[in-house]
Amino acid sequence: MTNEFVLEAIQREFSDSVISHSEPYGFLTLEIKKEDIKKIIHYLKDSSLEINFLTDICGIHFPENKEKEVGVIYHLHNMMTNFRIRLKTFMPIENTEVDTITDLFAGANWMERETYDFFGINFKGHPDLRIILNDPDLGYHPMLKEYRLEDGTRTDKDDKMFGR
Amino acid sequence: MKDNELSNILSQYDSKEQIDGQLYTLNLGPTHPATHGIFQNILTMDGERILHSEQTVGYIHRAFEKISERRNFAQITTLTDRMNYCSAPINNIGWHMTVEKLIGCEVPKRVDYMRIIMMELARIADHLVCNGVIGVDTGALTGFTYVFQDRERIYEMYEQICGARMTTNMGRIGGFERDFTPKFHELIKDFIKNFPKRFEEFCILLERNRIFMDRTIGAGPISAERALSYSFTGPNLRAAGVDYDVRVAQPYSSYDDFDFIIPIGTAGDTYDRFMVRQQEILESYKLIKNAYENLPEGAFHADVPDFYLPEKADVYTKMEALIYHFKIVMGETEIPKGEVYHCVEGGNGELGFYLVSDGGRSPYRLHFRRPCFIYYQAFPEMIQGSMISDAVVTMSSMNVIAGELDA
Numbered sequence: 031m032t033n034e035f036v037l038e039a040i041q042r043e044f045s046d047s048v049i050s051h052s053e054p055y056g057f058l059t060l061e062i063k064k065e066d067i068k069k070i071i072h073y074l075k076d077s078s079l080e081i082n083f084l085t086d087i088c089g090i091h092f093p094e095n096k097e098k099e100v101g102v103i104y105h106l107h108n109m110m111t112n113f114r115i116r117l118k119t120f121m122p123i124e125n126t127e128v129d130t131i132t133d134l135f136a137g138a139n140w141m142e143r144e145t146y147d148f149f150g151i152n153f154k155g156h157p158d159l160r161i162i163l164n165d166p167d168l169g170y171h172p173m174l175k176e177y178r179l180e181d182g183t184r185t186d187k188d189d190k191m192f193g194r
Numbered sequence: 195m196k197d198n199e200l201s202n203i204l205s206q207y208d209s210k211e212q213i214d215g216q217l218y219t220l221n222l223g224p225t226h227p228a229t230h231g232i233f234q235n236i237l238t239m240d241g242e243r244i245l246h247s248e249q250t251v252g253y254i255h256r257a258f259e260k261i262s263e264r265r266n267f268a269q270i271t272t273l274t275d276r277m278n279y280c281s282a283p284i285n286n287i288g289w290h291m292t293v294e295k296l297i298g299c300e301v302p303k304r305v306d307y308m309r310i311i312m313m314e315l316a317r318i319a320d321h322l323v324c325n326g327v328i329g330v331d332t333g334a335l336t337g338f339t340y341v342f343q344d345r346e347r348i349y350e351m352y353e354q355i356c357g358a359r360m361t362t363n364m365g366r367i368g369g370f371e372r373d374f375t376p377k378f379h380e381l382i383k384d385f386i387k388n389f390p391k392r393f394e395e396f397c398i399l400l401e402r403n404r405i406f407m408d409r410t411i412g413a414g415p416i417s418a419e420r421a422l423s424y425s426f427t428g429p430n431l432r433a434a435g436v437d438y439d440v441r442v443a444q445p446y447s448s449y450d451d452f453d454f455i456i457p458i459g460t461a462g463d464t465y466d467r468f469m470v471r472q473q474e475i476l477e478s479y480k481l482i483k484n485a486y487e488n489l490p491e492g493a494f495h496a497d498v499p500d501f502y503l504p505e506k507a508d509v510y511t512k513m514e515a516l517i518y519h520f521k522i523v524m525g526e527t528e529i530p531k532g533e534v535y536h537c538v539e540g541g542n543g544e545l546g547f548y549l550v551s552d553g554g555r556s557p558y559r560l561h562f563r564r565p566c567f568i569y570y571q572a573f574p575e576m577i578q579g580s581m582i583s584d585a586v587v588t589m590s591s592m593n594v595i596a597g598e599l600d601a
Contacts, residue, residue, distance in 0.1 A: 140571040148259070172260060
């Protein structure tokens with residue numbers, strides 16, 4: 031299976047859903063419309079492409095990309111031919127709702143909970159969307175870029191030389 | 195699993211109220227000698243049978259992903275070895291290989307082979323602890339003391355490479371900080387010569403032990419289909435009968451130069467997980483032996499002056515070395531923009547690093563795919579309907595490491 035073959039298959043099946051595609055370091059990466067992400071993952075899983083192993087789900091935050099601030103990134107894998115694909119979907123930070131894929135992959139449960147915990151992405155239809163790693167009373171989603179690593183009120187450290 | 199068994203139990207009760215009166219809740223953890231880490235399991239019990247369990251994780255969450263957004267690439271190595279602390283070198287080297295992939299760095303063959311030796315030693319140490327602990331949880335403490343001798347020998351070898359034992363911070367981006375020392379050669383020759391004999395003693399203790407087999411066969415099974423749905427990888431997936439191993443499926447670090455077997459189980463129960471790890475120890479030993487005997491001559495690090503710290507003597511005498519030293523320490527190195535996913539076969543399965551770089555001194559986003567975190571969620575399903583003592587051995591045979599789970 032090659033990147034071109036899979037890309038063509040997806041574009042043939044869902045011509046409007048794929049916003050862009052690239053191949054950083056040879057890894058096929060597609061940006062998908064938020065509404066269609068579940069449909070495409072379901073297609074990859076059940077079609078003859080057999081990309082039916084969910085490697086990972088994680089979130090990402092780009093505060094500068096207006097209307098596309100937060101994203102969810104899915105890594106999927108076909109173990110038989112060792113083909114991997116990365117799907118991304120972005121959404122505005124005010125409305126972070128995306129369909130859950132827990133009914134397709136049992137393992138997506140905690141991965142989605144982790145993404146919710148860190149980025150506040152609401153997975154619609156998730157059976158048990160609670161904070162998983164952080165303190166349940168934390169009250170915010172700490173991986174968003176506006177939250178600094180350390181308490182902003184500290185005065186005993188001066189980072190202006192070596193900050194990011 | 196065991197659905198009819200569970201409904202049999204439930205059918206003994208006339209009504210919901212009676213069930214509520216009969217059942218009780220048991221907290222296994224957060225700190226409990228049998229959990230080998232800090233996890234809480236809230237079990238709903240009927241006598242000694244588990245009807246339902248709920249897990250709480252995150253007790254040692256240290257926000258590694260957030261911290262790594264403020265650190266330069268070399269400093270992130272120390273975070274990775276605090277994840278799966280039983281096989282820290284694999285995490286370190288996996289991270290270095292991710293950065294090498296991002297910057298497009300080719301490492302010499304000798305580095306590849308040295309890495310294989312260190313990673314397989316780490317795998318043996320990891321599996322020895324896991325299998326020793328399964329013995330402890332079934333009441334056989336002796337085997338544990340046997341295997342810890344060899345773990346100690348492996349840790350002595352780590353000391354020769356990097357000076358540390360547990361949290362190793364081993365290697366550098368591009369290779370190793372120093373070549374194998376004479377003492378290391380002495381230790382590994384002894385290891386290659388004597389390990390199989392010593393390991394044999396451990397195998398004799400447990401592998402065909404009637405009591406041990408009765409305790410572990412059928413405890414906490416999972417089918418291949420469910421394991422794949424739960425995104426299992428590593429020995430736990432192979433015990434269920436799927437022959438997926440990153441070292442073979444997607445060879446890195448010259449693993450394709452070697453011939454080795456991927457052991458697989460059939461039932462996916464505790465005994466199969468134990469036996470898969472036992473066989474993997476022998477395969478890892480074979481890999482170490484082959485790699486050490488065929489260790490190529492050459493440099494022990496790649497030529498990447500932007501990332502690999504120069505010799506201290508050169509820093510004091512040569513201008514270029516001083517410049518590079520300064521740039522690396524201050525984090526002023528040019529980093530390409532891009533995103534990479536790199537995975538290695540960790541002690542527990544596919545350990546992945548998803549790195550997004552925006553050209554800054556530290557990653558824009560770094561996500562660790564931690565196999566423990568992903569497969570531990572199957573635990574309630576695996577122990578439902580079984581005895582509490584089965585839950586304990588199931589947990590230790592899954593090799594759940596708190597540090598990796600919570601990252």
